[in-house]
Amino acid sequence: MNLKPATLSRIDEVIPHYPVRRSALLPLLHLIQEDLGYLPDEAMPWIAAKLGLEPIQVYEVVTFYPMFRRRPIGRRHIKVCRTLSCALRGGHETCATFEREFHTHCGEVSPGGEVTVEFVECLASCGTAPVVLIDDELHEHVDVAKAQQLSNQIKAAAAARP
Amino acid sequence: MPAPAQTRIIFRHIDEPGYTRDLACYLRHDGYAVLRQAVTRPPADLIEEVKKSGLRGRGGAGFPCGVKWGLVDRKSGKPIYLIVNADESEPGTFKDRAIIHQDPHQLIEGTMISCFANNVQQAYIYIRGEMPHGARILEQAIAEARAANFVGPNILGTGYSCELFVHRGAGAYICGEETGLIESLEGKRANPRIKPPYFPAVLGLYQCPTIVNNVETLCHVKYIAQHGGAAFSQIGTPGNTGTRIFCVSGHVQRPGYYEFPAGTITLGQLLYDVCGGPLPGRTFKAVIPGGSSAKILRFGERFKGKRKVGAALVDYDWGVEDVPMDFDSLGMIGTMGGSGGVIVMDDSVRMVDALANINAFYAHESCGQCTPCREGSLWMKRITTRMVHGTARPEDAALLQSVADQIPGRTICAFGEACSWPTQSFLAKFGDEFRQYPVTKQTPPPAGTPALV
Numbered sequence: 001m002n003l004k005p006a007t008l009s010r011i012d013e014v015i016p017h018y019p020v021r022r023s024a025l026l027p028l029l030h031l032i033q034e035d036l037g038y039l040p041d042e043a044m045p046w047i048a049a050k051l052g053l054e055p056i057q058v059y060e061v062v063t064f065y066p067m068f069r070r071r072p073i074g075r076r077h078i079k080v081c082r083t084l085s086c087a088l089r090g091g092h093e094t095c096a097t098f099e100r101e102f103h104t105h106c107g108e109v110s111p112g113g114e115v116t117v118e119f120v121e122c123l124a125s126c127g128t129a130p131v132v133l134i135d136d137e138l139h140e141h142v143d144v145a146k147a148q149q150l151s152n153q154i155k156a157a158a159a160a161r162p
Numbered sequence: 163m164p165a166p167a168q169t170r171i172i173f174r175h176i177d178e179p180g181y182t183r184d185l186a187c188y189l190r191h192d193g194y195a196v197l198r199q200a201v202t203r204p205p206a207d208l209i210e211e212v213k214k215s216g217l218r219g220r221g222g223a224g225f226p227c228g229v230k231w232g233l234v235d236r237k238s239g240k241p242i243y244l245i246v247n248a249d250e251s252e253p254g255t256f257k258d259r260a261i262i263h264q265d266p267h268q269l270i271e272g273t274m275i276s277c278f279a280n281n282v283q284q285a286y287i288y289i290r291g292e293m294p295h296g297a298r299i300l301e302q303a304i305a306e307a308r309a310a311n312f313v314g315p316n317i318l319g320t321g322y323s324c325e326l327f328v329h330r331g332a333g334a335y336i337c338g339e340e341t342g343l344i345e346s347l348e349g350k351r352a353n354p355r356i357k358p359p360y361f362p363a364v365l366g367l368y369q370c371p372t373i374v375n376n377v378e379t380l381c382h383v384k385y386i387a388q389h390g391g392a393a394f395s396q397i398g399t400p401g402n403t404g405t406r407i408f409c410v411s412g413h414v415q416r417p418g419y420y421e422f423p424a425g426t427i428t429l430g431q432l433l434y435d436v437c438g439g440p441l442p443g444r445t446f447k448a449v450i451p452g453g454s455s456a457k458i459l460r461f462g463e464r465f466k467g468k469r470k471v472g473a474a475l476v477d478y479d480w481g482v483e484d485v486p487m488d489f490d491s492l493g494m495i496g497t498m499g500g501s502g503g504v505i506v507m508d509d510s511v512r513m514v515d516a517l518a519n520i521n522a523f524y525a526h527e528s529c530g531q532c533t534p535c536r537e538g539s540l541w542m543k544r545i546t547t548r549m550v551h552g553t554a555r556p557e558d559a560a561l562l563q564s565v566a567d568q569i570p571g572r573t574i575c576a577f578g579e580a581c582s583w584p585t586q587s588f589l590a591k592f593g594d595e596f597r598q599y600p601v602t603k604q605t606p607p608p609a610g611t612p613a614l615v
């Protein structure tokens with residue numbers, strides 16, 4: 001596992017936040033996933049050794065929380081809210097628009113690996129529905145037109161990449 | 163009667179032009195003055211003020227904050243922890259996000275006052291994983307507060323020290339339930355604990371006494387420390403003191419968050435006067451008043467009974483529009499104020515579709531420990547999805563009812579109730595639509611029907 005030096009130093013910084021090392025498990029998983037894009041199999045024993053746990057104690061946590069993933073995803077992660085308030089204001093059309101624009105289906109990596117579109121549960125921004133989280137950034141009032149516009153931006157950024 | 167004016171206490175600076183989330187701006191608005199003053203008082207006084215205030219928790223259950231603090235085991239000799247519940251994942255709720263993003267120092271000040279009052283030396287803010295930006299904002303704000311000696315060792319030269327760290331969740335709704343949250347913070351699956359014996363006030367984080375409070379609740383504590391419990395209890399109505407923030411979403415002209423003295427506004431005033439009424443050409447059909455677990459109300463139904471006003475018992479005869487938006491009134495008509503998330507549906511909505519959407523949420527979020535909850539939530543999702551797709555069986559409406567009725571009271575945590583109440587109340591209020599689903603399915607939905615599943 002090839003972690004960036006910055007990740008390693010943040011790992012060492014976060015462990016003493018807790019009187020019990022095991023508590024640093026979620027923070028470590030986040031840090032490693034942010035660095036590598038996903039949690040490779042070798043991350044589990046590595047973290048277990050770091051925190052004095054058994055690898056199974058890491059696996060059981062990774063498999064419980066929806067945000068942790070054990071396979072790589074697209075370069076950009078598009079999370080469309082599926083839950084009621086967003087659905088009432090057109091969230092399903094929003095999701096379908098992203099699927100269409102990137103020729104993909106929910107939960108899959110688009111051909112070429114540019115995006116993964118996912119349907120997720122309430123993002124706590126129901127008043128500005130439908131909402132979409134792209135990587136770390138929240139977008140509000142994402143109707144079909146805005147979904148198309150966001151898709152075009154992602155495509156343009158991809159085309160500009162050397 | 164037109165709606166009363168908003169009273170913005172907690173949301174005073176939310177969306178205010180020119181107000182920024184940095185420490186300098188907060189200090190220009192008298193930030194941390196209340197903490198400065200609070201740390202010169204005996205901690206027991208502060209707890210007394212919170213008790214006097216009548217403040218009820220804003221996370222969902224409405225449990226009195228002063229009583230909760232009073233239950234903390236202070237004799238065990240173990241450290242006392244405080245956890246800020248910033249998991250905000252009850253569908254329809256989006257108030258804590260606004261505080262975290264726009265006024266993080268208000269939360270930190272309220273938290274540090276609460277820590278001082280309860281002799282807490284280590285506190286955590288548990289923020290849901292889907293708010294990475296919010297987590298960074300809080301970390302930045304805590305670093306600023308630490309540099310200014312409001313957080314960390316020897317706060318303001320008093321000899322009192324308290325650390326505060328941000329801890330991120332990873333996308334599981336059940337982490338909002340306080341004992342699930344504690345398990346999660348311990349680095350485990352968020353499986354809620356059995357109460358008794360695991361009341362957080364006695365056996366919480368690392369089996370030590372622990373206070374778990376919602377973001378908004380702790381902001382109210384700051385107000386109480388500043389103005390006193392008596393002044394706070396003057397706002398709102400007896401038993402429902404202070405202000406209440408309503409998050410309105412769905413089919414209204416002006417969705418958003420609105421803050422009013424508790425119990426002073428009716429549902430009708432909120433939806434028509436404040437939120438501008440239904441969308442053009444539509445009428446209101448149903449509303450969920452306190453987050454998606456709260457039981458649904460049908461426009462047109464009436465509620466009758468007797469209620470206490472002061473010492474007297476008076477008759478009430480309310481339509482949905484007339485119901486005061488406070489914990490007690492909403493409880494009286496069989497639903498709840500919960501987290502303040504008001505979800506509105508108009509006549510374009512098919513109730514079977516809406517319930518199928520809600521059931522998909524609960525089936526996805528059950529932690530899986532208790533069989534009735536794990537299997538029941540899945541069955542309810544499967545049955546309602548079948549109904550939507552026209553593949554349901556004739557006996558399915560009755561089966562749905564029977565599954566929902568077998569969950570509550572048989573589970574470790576209140577998720578069991580939370581997941582069955584939608585189904586029970588949709589069936590009670592819109593039974594016709596559920597019995598009609600085979601016919602409905604044969605008629606294509608009219609234009610404008612939202613796709614919910």
Ligand SMILES: Cc1cc2nc3c(=O)[nH]c(=O)nc-3n(C[C@H](O)[C@H](O)[C@H](O)COP(=O)(O)O)c2cc1C
Pocket residue numbers: 218219220221222223224225227230247248249250251252335336337338339340341374375376377379380575576577580
């Ligand atoms: C299934 C479930 C989910 C919950 N989700 C949240 C939540 O997202 N945020 C929250 O503050 N409280 C949530 N609660 C309530 C907490 O368990 C707890 O009562 C609350 O954080 C206490 O804070 P308060 O007294 O300040 O309201 C949830 C409860 C249950 C049963």
Ligand code: SF4
Pocket residue numbers: 336353354527528529530531532533535536573574575576577578
């Ligand atoms: S009621 Fe559901 S969520 Fe709560 S502990 Fe049981 S299985 Fe888990």
Ligand code: FES
Pocket residue numbers: 081082083084085086087121122123124125126129131253254255
């Ligand atoms: S329902 Fe989409 S953000 Fe809450």
